[in-house]
Amino acid sequence: MTTIHPQFNPVALDLGFVQAHWYGLMYLLGFGMAYALALYRTKKRPDWNNDMVADLIFYGAMGVILGGRIGYVLFYQFGEFLANPAYLFKITDGGMSFHGGFLGVAVAMWLFARRYKKAVFDVLDFIIPCVPTGLLFGRIGNFINGELWGRVSEGGYNWLMAFPQAWQADSELLAQNPNLANVAVKFGEYNLLPRHPSQLYQAFSEGLVLFVLIWWFASRPRPRMAVTGLFVLGYGVVRFITEFFRQPDADQGFILLGWVTKGQMLSLPMVFVGLFLIIWAYKQQIYDWGSQKNSQ
Template sequence: MQSAAALLSILSFPAIDPVAIAVGPIAIRWYGLAYVAGIMLGWFIARRMLANTALWPKDTPPCSPAHLDDFLVWVALGIVLGGRIGYILFYDLDAVLAEPIRAVQIWNGGMSFHGGFLGATIAMILFSRRHAIPLWSLFDIVASVAPIGILFGRLANFINGELWGRITDVPWAMVFPTGGPMPRHPSQLYEAALEGLLMFIVLQILARVFKALRRPGTVTGAFVALYALARITVEFFREPDVQLGYLAGNWLTMGMVLSLPMLAAGLWAILRARRASGR
């Protein structure tokens, strides 16, 4: 039972309209704008990093700015298709099998980060082979700016009032429009801070200060491992998807299970990069 003081300390949820712009029947949502903004800002920063030859092995960037421009379409398709397919497979398969039209209704569940990650990885592999670009360096370019997209995406989740956290009495708890009458952790903001802002700062320091891009695979491994750790941490505060619930006890979630292989892969990539560079 929450105390009166705790209830009085609950923050009001800022009721921001999920639709940013509406013209007749056409509606542009913050969620879609977040994806576009994340990809475009990431592309801009990646271009600046390519121009800084001192960051790369033998002072030679792994690809040209024109390659990066072409890659923009590939990675966007990989993120969107992988994210939606991943959500269906990992979280919503039974509902989609029962009602196939639900597969294209992105407002029913949305996207899965882990699916988007796999989709983007496949796009990078195909693009690197097509244009003879060193794969691990392409991974590193994308990994170094990917947290920007995660940051914007989680802020859009917050605006939508979705993916909220577990019931709590912390002073910054909020009552979400679709989360029932009880105050909850604003776990979307936790994810925006950890998986987005903090990871972006750490990876940029690795790339620019410690010159980690000179050891291809290091930034990629750091991104994957750090995301897994951040996601596992936030899962202790985030409410699991209602159709899945907890996989064990009242703590193990699908997000944790999917993040464990990422943690192992990230650590492996860092060790592999060290061995390859002889350091």
Template sequence: MPPLFAIPFPAIDPVAVALGPITIKWYALAYIVGLVGGWYYARRLVASDSLWGVVRRPKLSDVDDLIVWVALGVVLGGRIGYVLFYNLPMYLDDPAEILAIRNGGMSFHGGFLGAIFALLLFARMRGLNGYTMLDLAAVVTPIGLFFGRIANFVNGELWGRPAPDFPYAVVFPTGGEVPRYPSQLFEAGAEGLLLFVVMALAVRRFGFRKPGLIGGIFVLGYAVTRTFCEFFREPDPQLGFLFGGDVGALGGGITMGMLLCLPMAVVGLTYIVLAARGVTRPRNPEIEIQAEAGQI
């Protein structure tokens, strides 16, 4: 029997839309809403003259094209990252499973690297500032993170560590009868809502006039919020705790998610410092202004 004060997991159908043989799951819908929401917000940011200064900004048509590049980068990078970081031995034994995305398995850190690669390649092909494109993506990314974590909760996956004394603990169908932290909702709040507010305030204060600054704030902010949430999230069963092993909340176990956030924090802080010192600013502002006006 489940503990007296645990909240039963709500019976939510993982399939959001079903039209005959065609089904769309909440997780896929979260990706779609996140990408479309990010695209809409990015267009609004690009259209705001006060945010850009002398830095060349992308055209609205560039934003329309970029959504496809980012979507491919996120999906491919997320899958490759999960294979490499979280379950490599299994996929080496059965390589065909790498393509079975329907069975789940996506890594944010892998999707993050895939999106960066897509953004930089796109910027190079369009003659745009790579740092600026990363900054633009950083402001809108929390939208996708929020909906993605909500979808994790709906699917009853990536649940939290045991929380027998937490008044809002949830008994997940695949987590046994142990009440657990709803860590997916913690991540939706921290990595999604909180980081969205932080990025919105940052871009309002600094704009995109210091390439790399906004992106650095996001990378550092995500590393901090994800690390915090990892204290409540149950490690992947095939990995467990990489160091330590206390299974209690806020215990002493180091997870793969924490480990991957460490270089993110270093990179984010580095780019904040470089951007603040003007290292990443355009070397020839006059050329940037001419490019903005379409004269070159």
């Protein structure tokens, strides 16, 4: 049985003079949860305090927003940027990239580390366990907006969903593959195809599963870089896998071997970088907190 996407109103609150969109609220929830979790982590870390956490979240928010936008434009809309550099500032057109946001946060954490005279991986290891909840809320925001939908499936799974927002793509697929009419569902004047709700797959894997794994791993002292390495490795793996269920961007398609997406191309290096960081961390054996803490 295929269900129809609920078609949520993207505006969560409309006061006339100001509107609050669900996607923006998801960002706020993500930052708020990261702040609360970071405050909790200070209980085991006497080298961190509430004021530092507030600054850290501010730096991180700027890294996510600026890096996410710049990354999206450079990774996914570079041709548009070359034709019109002002496109970078057209934030009303939407477009954010996790990989760009991740790089933006890395730069922001480096700046924060310089200000507070900390090792950058000490900072990253501290805040990274709080990051997956932001990914969870972000993917829920994607689902509410009915964007970044999944690939068409003929598997007949009970959780497949038809997205009215994908009517044009569905119409083109039906024209190319008339046999798909057997699984199409009627929605008004359109025939919609059953798709994987990949936003929810990513919310579960990138958000919930990765959060539980990283939070558990970081709950006891680990060598510097190990927590960061596990996150980078874990995200690279789950993103590479979930991309098999997510519809590639229409203007990108499959960019390698007829099946590799841009998201997979950007995620694969994360797997190798994460493995390197974990191996190097345990080889160096530098601890920033706990009874194993190295003298500085």
